[in-house]
Amino acid sequence: MPVKDYKKSIFEQFARTGKAFSNAHRIELLEILAQGERTVEQLSNAADLTVANTSQHLQLLRNAGLVTARKVGQYVHYKLSDDLVIDLLVALRKLSERHLAEVERLVNTYLTVKDDLEPIPINELMERAGDGVVTVLDVRPEVEYKAGHIQGALSVPMDQLEDRLGELKPNQEVVAYCRGPYCMLAYDAVAKLREKGFTARRLDEGFPEWRKAGMPVEMKDE
């Protein structure tokens, strides 16, 4: 095989990986999988796609080596094949934010409160959580909490927050987190908590970034 063909085929291989990121639904699926393992049905619900369609996108992602599947009974569980996929997702987010004015517009329109909430960086939360002086609040749906969460975090899904305020220590600062930079659950939670008189901030990033940073993670039990 001449060098020219070698070059051609290696770029084709890269493009195969790139193609996985060329469709909005697939990116959404990957972002959901960045939270943790999910079944096809869960994914199709979360991304609002038909099951067949979801399945096909997953096949493509699997062929590109980005996700792996394991069958448990009649369910097939998919997950990201490793953290390099998260690296690429993060690089894609950063690049898009930097270069597409439209992204910035969308983010500003929807996350206007962003600067008011004084986000706390991962490192700082890690230190302070160790001292036991903050309540770490996971406001994602319970199923996502069960699949993996920050060590010591309390699960209070957003839609139950108002009813369960009594479970929080009144004088302790609360740090809420959710899925990642474009997830609005934690914003809503902090707004609600402050409204009710709590001292609350949100984690700078989401659960995938926390795990990626090598910080302690738990599964299932609180």
Add this chain to the structure above:
Amino acid sequence: MPVKDYKKSIFEQFARTGKAFSNAHRIELLEILAQGERTVEQLSNAADLTVANTSQHLQLLRNAGLVTARKVGQYVHYKLSDDLVIDLLVALRKLSERHLAEVERLVNTYLTVKDDLEPIPINELMERAGDGVVTVLDVRPEVEYKAGHIQGALSVPMDQLEDRLGELKPNQEVVAYCRGPYCMLAYDAVAKLREKGFTARRLDEGFPEWRKAGMPVEMKDE
């Protein structure tokens, strides 16, 4: 705009960036541009595409915000809009290498000498170049050298190497570099130099990585 639409449009924006990386020719163009600024004609030659086709791919890349163009006389010079693009290219390479067995096969087939050549990492070259004890050799085509090269490097394009061996100090170690991890020029150069009795190694990575690492760079003059 409801949250659902917001989510939809933000993933669509990410996909727009992703699409740029979904075609082998476009990735090749980006890799070439990672070397430095190029005109449309240079790009079309290097990537072996028609000018019109090259131009169209460049439009797409420009719309995605990945490259910028400036017109000088009748020539249009394109370059990467910033280093985040290189970050994404690198992430894409790494991910593809990890997950596509085919990439590994290609790399092994063509770069079998890889381990024999004891590549020198960027940091180490930086230290040793400061002491003036190594000759740094740029074996890319001269036009690429002129567009930017490692400070103090000597330009000896691969096809002239054999005729210009006299310009090298015989007792000094030579470090050759070229475009990046999949560029074979530096491998060929090291093999040739060793054959002729020189002590030669190749730089671990290429010029884009060197510049990216914040190491000193020169343009035009040697």
Add this chain to the structure above:
DNA sequence: GACTCATTCAATAGAATATGTGATTATTGA
């Protein structure tokens, strides 16, 4: 102003992709 050259544009045909529908497979539990 006519000419040349680099680049872009516009139109087209053909290839690849995305999605919905309905059938098929695999597994579980009755």
Add this chain to the structure above:
DNA sequence: TCAATAATCACATATTCTATTGAATGAGTC
């Protein structure tokens, strides 16, 4: 064994992407 369910497959269709061709633009030159 049969029914129910999760997931995949197979096909048809609409859409999008890509490469090609030839014309248009626009800057420099004679």
